[in-house]
Amino acid sequence: MSDAPLDDDQLSRLAAELGALVAQLPGVRHVRARPGFGRLVREALDGLSAVVGGGAGGGADAGSSAAATASGRPVPVVGLAVTRDETRVTLDLVVAETASGPLVAREVATRLLDRLATEPLPAASLDVRIVGVEA
Amino acid sequence: MSDDPMRSAPATDDLTGARGGTDDEGSVTTERLSEYLDDGRQPYDPLIEDDPEARAQLAALARLRRMTAGLLADDAAAEPTPDPSWFDGIMSRVRLESRSGREIPLLSADQRSSLHITEGAVRSLIREAGDSVPGVVVVSCGIVGDVTVPGSVVSVDVQVSALYGAPVPELAETVKAAVAALVAQQTELVVEAVDVTVRDVHLLDDDEAEAPR
Amino acid sequence: MPIDLSGAADATLATRAAEGDERAFEALLRRHLGLMTAYATRLTSSRADAADVVQEASVVIWRELPSLQVPEAVRGWMMKIVSRKAFDLIRSRRPTSDVDDLEVPSESGAHDDPERVAASQDAMGALRAALARLPAGQRQVWTLREVGGESYADIAERTGTTPTVVRGLLARARETLTREMEAWR
Numbered sequence: 001m002s003d004a005p006l007d008d009d010q011l012s013r014l015a016a017e018l019g020a021l022v023a024q025l026p027g028v029r030h031v032r033a034r035p036g037f038g039r040l041v042r043e044a045l046d047g048l049s050a051v052v053g054g055g056a057g058g059g060a061d062a063g064s065s066a067a068a069t070a071s072g073r074p075v076p077v078v079g080l081a082v083t084r085d086e087t088r089v090t091l092d093l094v095v096a097e098t099a100s101g102p103l104v105a106r107e108v109a110t111r112l113l114d115r116l117a118t119e120p121l122p123a124a125s126l127d128v129r130i131v132g133v134e135a
Numbered sequence: 136m137s138d139d140p141m142r143s144a145p146a147t148d149d150l151t152g153a154r155g156g157t158d159d160e161g162s163v164t165t166e167r168l169s170e171y172l173d174d175g176r177q178p179y180d181p182l183i184e185d186d187p188e189a190r191a192q193l194a195a196l197a198r199l200r201r202m203t204a205g206l207l208a209d210d211a212a213a214e215p216t217p218d219p220s221w222f223d224g225i226m227s228r229v230r231l232e233s234r235s236g237r238e239i240p241l242l243s244a245d246q247r248s249s250l251h252i253t254e255g256a257v258r259s260l261i262r263e264a265g266d267s268v269p270g271v272v273v274v275s276c277g278i279v280g281d282v283t284v285p286g287s288v289v290s291v292d293v294q295v296s297a298l299y300g301a302p303v304p305e306l307a308e309t310v311k312a313a314v315a316a317l318v319a320q321q322t323e324l325v326v327e328a329v330d331v332t333v334r335d336v337h338l339l340d341d342d343e344a345e346a347p348r
Numbered sequence: 349m350p351i352d353l354s355g356a357a358d359a360t361l362a363t364r365a366a367e368g369d370e371r372a373f374e375a376l377l378r379r380h381l382g383l384m385t386a387y388a389t390r391l392t393s394s395r396a397d398a399a400d401v402v403q404e405a406s407v408v409i410w411r412e413l414p415s416l417q418v419p420e421a422v423r424g425w426m427m428k429i430v431s432r433k434a435f436d437l438i439r440s441r442r443p444t445s446d447v448d449d450l451e452v453p454s455e456s457g458a459h460d461d462p463e464r465v466a467a468s469q470d471a472m473g474a475l476r477a478a479l480a481r482l483p484a485g486q487r488q489v490w491t492l493r494e495v496g497g498e499s500y501a502d503i504a505e506r507t508g509t510t511p512t513v514v515r516g517l518l519a520r521a522r523e524t525l526t527r528e529m530e531a532w533r
Contacts, residue, residue, distance in 0.1 A: 035231060097263065102252075109243060109245060128251070132255075165519055166515060166518070166519055195530055199475075199525055202529070206476065209472065221403075229406075232407075262369060263350065296357070335359075
């Protein structure tokens with residue numbers, strides 16, 4: 001898994017940073033791993049060169065777990081899957097009841113895309129899902 | 136007795152049992168007495184009711200059963216409440232098996248990105264909206280229609296329990312408005328109707344609210 | 349602020365939990381946890397085992413709630429899952445289900461510590477003592493029937509025996525218990 005411009009450790013850090021970024025956006029209560037992330041991307045994407053994140057046991061690649069445990073960090077909840085043509089970002093959200101779900105989701109998407117544009121990675125595509133609303 | 140959900144199992148499901156329920160000496164078996172008790176002493180069985188010894192045994196069995204219920208209730212009350220981490224452990228396992236339902240698309244500015252809200256999240260919103268109306272507890276809710284196609288028309292079904300004595304039509308209207316507003320704010324679903332049914336009634340909570348029957 | 353569900357009817361909590369409401373599920377668990385634990389303890393004769401059983405049962409309850417046809421009957425339904433899990437545990441500890449094992453007199457049930465048993469001043473104490481003296485198999489079968497309300501077929505399946513064996517154990521347990529309780533009176 002050495003084709004990605006960033007190595008697993010760097011990708012893992014990036015995933016963690018993206019999670020932190022999203023978590024402090026207005027209207028976001030929690031950022032959660034997509035259950036079955038690893039299996040999902042392996043089925044959906046061809047030519048995967050790296051898979052990190054997706055939570056502990058949530059299908060995270062061995063690479064991500066290794067990178068995380070080596071540094072003493074937990075496995076990031078945001079999932080990153082890199083192919084030659086795209087960088088797939090996968091996450092679940094719990095939003096605040098007082099906010100507007102669609103607006104929050106779009107704001108999250110915009111911020112993630114902006115952040116990823118500065119990375120030496122293939123064009124980002126996002127898979128963001130609101131799984132809960134909290135008071 | 137027949138209301139108790141724990142007594143709902145049939146007493147006999149083994150076809151080899153002697154129909155008469157008497158043993159070799161013709162006296163009534165404890166098993167037969169026990170089944171008779173289970174059935175609320177119906178239909179009336181003169182073999183038992185006219186026999187003083189059988190009736191005495193029946194009474195003894197009934198006493199035993201009452202005491203057993205008391206014993207278990209005693210044990211149950213003596214159980215300490217587990218600390219929050221115990222519940223957290225269960226809930227985190229539960230969350231892994233969450234019932235998210237269908238994925239409802241949201242408009243995305245970027246063509247490469249897909250945004251969704253789960254049906255489970257929307258249902259929790261509907262519950263939240265209904266619960267927020269004083270005197271109302273949502274019992275069941277659902278979205279009827281093809282939610283996976285953006286812009287398709289759906290309807291929302293909400294079944295609630297209302298506080299005894301509360302004016303039902305007004306309550307239903309308030310629930311309808313609250314649900315419609317919250318669904319509009321949090322989703323992009325086109326809701327043509329919100330159908331509210333009051334299917335249960337509850338009393339003010341003391342220890343446990345039970346619907347009057 | 350989400351409403352307090354702790355007073356809602358069992359049927360309401362069960363229906364909501366079946367539709368995915370985690371708070372309703374937690375309220376349902378809290379309400380019946382004492383009973384479930386007491387039941388599991390009577391069946392396994394071990395507080396530690398009972399705790400494991402109830403934990404496993406809780407997750408199964410969440411998973412299977414959508415299949416519950418009669419929400420009002422959720423309490424009895426939950427107790428059945430507890431007994432199922434209790435016997436999964438018991439069987440895993442004892443791979444050969446030897447019918448004779450069921451007759452072996454057991455240690456006192458975990459609730460019936462010596463002080464409680466000795467202080468048989470009241471009927472309940474006498475019943476604890478009588479239950480403690482029953483062989484484990486009779487006590488389990490009797491608990492499943494009298495407390496859990498389970499059918500002979502289900503009890504037979506749980507204990508790895510037959511309805512005929514169940515009837516026999518039950519008859520013996522009932523006769524012993526009624527005799528001892530009447531003697532105490």
